[in-house]
Amino acid sequence: MFFTDWIFSILRGVRDLLFPPLCLQCQILVVRPGSRLEQVCPECLATLRPMSRAYIQRHLLGRISPCYLDDLWIAFEFSELIRQLVHCVKYRKMGNLGCRVGEIAASEFAEQLEGLGEEFVIVPIPLHPGRERERTYNQSERLARGMFAQHLNRLRCDLLTRGRQTGTQTRLDRRARIGNVSGAFQIDNLAVFRDRVVLLVDDVVTTGATLNECARILKQNGAGKVIGVALASPVLVEE
């Protein structure tokens, strides 16, 4: 066993020589062994600020009408680091990084998860099949895998499908976003979530239009409670 460990440590060394593990944010500090993320150093990771419950209630849930979401769990305030991480997961094919980031976010809503009981399903916001083939995975599903690592048997990716390609939301205002996603999703399997709690997982929430649209469809088809779960949301209003 000592021998194989030795071989692997050499291989890891070669890997680090070819692809030095630099922090995404500060670019200088080499990420040390034992960091929670391979791509971010502990110092930078510590700069992530948890999202306050009050802000979510007032500025996110409070501004969606009609609101179909019963609750919204958001791990962090959006920052440059989050932007880079999400960019890597979405566009640079770093699927495993998505899982690791999800694990870090999971510690932020461990309490809420305790109070949820046993009866829930986890549903990541789907991608259009064409887009998913191009990316080879769904980034929300990767995040969900990390966030609910103990409940992987409750993860259902086949419940919700995206029927049409929606353009990117980033350059649209609130009204246009709602129009852009409305009617984009379909329900495939009704029986699974009847009267149960559904956790809808997305990467970054800005206005909540996408989550709300999915929640609407789920509620109309008999879901008991729909809770939105996301990695981060930008803080646009100073308290």
Place this chain on the structure above:
Amino acid sequence: MQQSNAIRKIPLLLPALGVMGGIAAGYFSEIPPVAILPALLLAGWLWRRKSDRPRELIALALLFATTAWWHAEIWEAQNSEHPMKGALPLAVDSLSGTILPQSAAGGNSRLLWADSCWKAGRPVPIGARFLLYFPENMDAPPAGSRLLCRAVLVDSLSPPRNPGAFDAREYYGRDGIWGKVRIRDVRQVTLREGAGPPFRPALFLARRRQSLAHRLERGLEPEAAAFVQALLLGLRKDLDGAITENFRRAGVVHVLAISGLHVGFFGGMVYLMLSFLGIGLRWQSVWTALLVWLYALMIGTPSVIRAALMGTLVLVGMVLERRGHLLNALCAALILMLVWQPMQLFGAGFQLSFAAVGGIGYGYSRLAGLSLWLDDLALPERVKKGYRLCIGDPLRISLATQLATLPVLWWHFQEISLIGLVLNLLIVPLTGLLLMGSFAWISLDALHPVLGSGLAELLSRVVGWEISLVGRAADLPGAACQLPQLELPGLGLLLALVVAAFNIAWWWRDRLKRCLVLTLLISFATLTTVFDGKTHLVMLDVGQGDAMLLRTRVGEGVLIDCGPSGPFFSPYRQAIAPVAKQLNIRSLRAVFISHLHADHYGGLPEILRQMTVDSLYLPEMAVELPALDSVRVWCARQKTGIRMLKAGDIVAMRGGERFYTLGPVPGATVPLDEHSLNDGSLVLKFVSGEVSALLVGDLEGPGEIALRNWAEMLAAPLLKTGHHGSATSSSPAFLDLIRPRIALISSGKYNRFGHPAPNTLNEFIRRKCQIRRTDRAGAIWMTRQNSQWREKNWR
């Protein structure tokens, strides 16, 4: 801090430098490898405190450098110690072997793996690669054929005969090839029937390459087929030389040399197609890497292998979910390739390939300032973005590669293209389209020839556009720029200037740094442009014939005789042009033809075509020869003036140096018929300050007697011996008048006239005069130093 940051981002930089240094040291020095250890330890100790991490890297660099040193030495030793090598040239009765798939440079030649060899009924130990030249009228057999050659001469590759000419020994020596076999007659070769060669991957790939080339020939128009063959498969044999020359002049020849651009397009297309299959990231990467390697090994040039290595690293990085630095991947590719073949480091292709990519990695972000002026303009954001995407960023890439390859181009070729910077912005996308179109056409054509016919038409059209576009650009005045020869200090300054150009924002910041840049610039300019103020005289090796290139003190070029011209020998391309480049001669002030024999004026038409000649000097003749008429026609075509010289005429150069004409003497040696041409040779005495040289053409006995009246003028320390050192010239009485200290003899190796004659040589030896022969030593380069001639060792 900045330094250590770079080392963290590019940890392989130090090891790569270590490998390069190790190989260079192992190649150039006689110091034992162990001696590098203390020096590197010292360097490591100095580096130690800069940051916390590089210590391991320094240790690694050290290890790599030492290994590379040994590697280079072992490699050298392996390639110099073959039992046969000492016995060359060796005439053997039979030699048999297999044609290798690797391509040999130019001509009708192939690489042969020789496995058995017989001489006088006994086997000769062999097992080496040879360069095999076929006669012009024979189709070289395809790769993989077994053949038997009878009664051939195995010879070593010869060093260049003239300074600056192509060095086959060094070029092939880098690949470990040291011998050549020249086949003179088709009947010497028999193709051996057999069960066919065993399956070998390289052979398999060479066959695929051939069949793809045939497919292109069948489906496309000839011009387009030749171009796409070069573009896609690296086969340039059918491509018109003029087109390649145009691409070179226009600075876009890199699209014809398969490199990262091509491999990138190929890999990208494969990756995209595989992504539709939905086989997952890993398999997609594995298959892409596999196909890219098949393609790269099929082509097999250093730049393709480099591109494939780097592409593989990108794919591995994707699978490992690590973002690598471009320069780090480049360093990794460098180390791997040099471990494979250390001597590649000195090849121009290898250097260009790595310099170009290194320039992009190092300079692309540093040149971001080029688009800064855009921010202040009141333009819509969309226009700015479009400009950056279509012009700004490609221009940065183009500029970065041009800057980084400048030292390599200058050092090896003394020519850079000025138009290339802009032309690349058009040609690279156009070539990308062509590549994609050709890949698509090949796949369609493989399904059914009808499917690809429309695309074939389009491809031919685009190829036509690209060739005519490049042709026009190459014809623009100042498209290509000739540069003077670069010496080592000049190269160092140029490298510093290139680095300064990349970081101009930092270097231009305060007065001190500005002064530094200007000093560098000025010293570089003076180093490269100022003439050394010496007179150079080079007796060229043109085989059996005469040609001498002279550069006066102020840099004017003078050519005395033009050598013989033949189907396999062009005096201009193989002797005069390389030496003129070395001497910084762009145009000729004067061309003297000693007399109208083919071995003295054969190369004249090509020289008149290729170089600007102010005036042509011929000896006075009292007979009308057909040769004289054709010389007149050639000169009229190029508007070169002709002057006939007789004894007493003086041709003065700008720096005060003169040519005194001593012959032909009117009334005595002016030729009256064709048989007295030798004696009617132009006899010139070149006088430069206190030193002089006597150039006597093909003067023989009677001519020498006629010159006795000039006794006091004949004395010269340097003599171009008359008539290639034959027995009929250089009579003792004549030599007594000249009293030469150095005699130059221009004659061909193994010439059928037996020049130079032993008696003549004895005459010189008896007078303690040094003899320099072109048949022994190749070209002879004399420079005037103070008041005497010194020979310069140009090898």
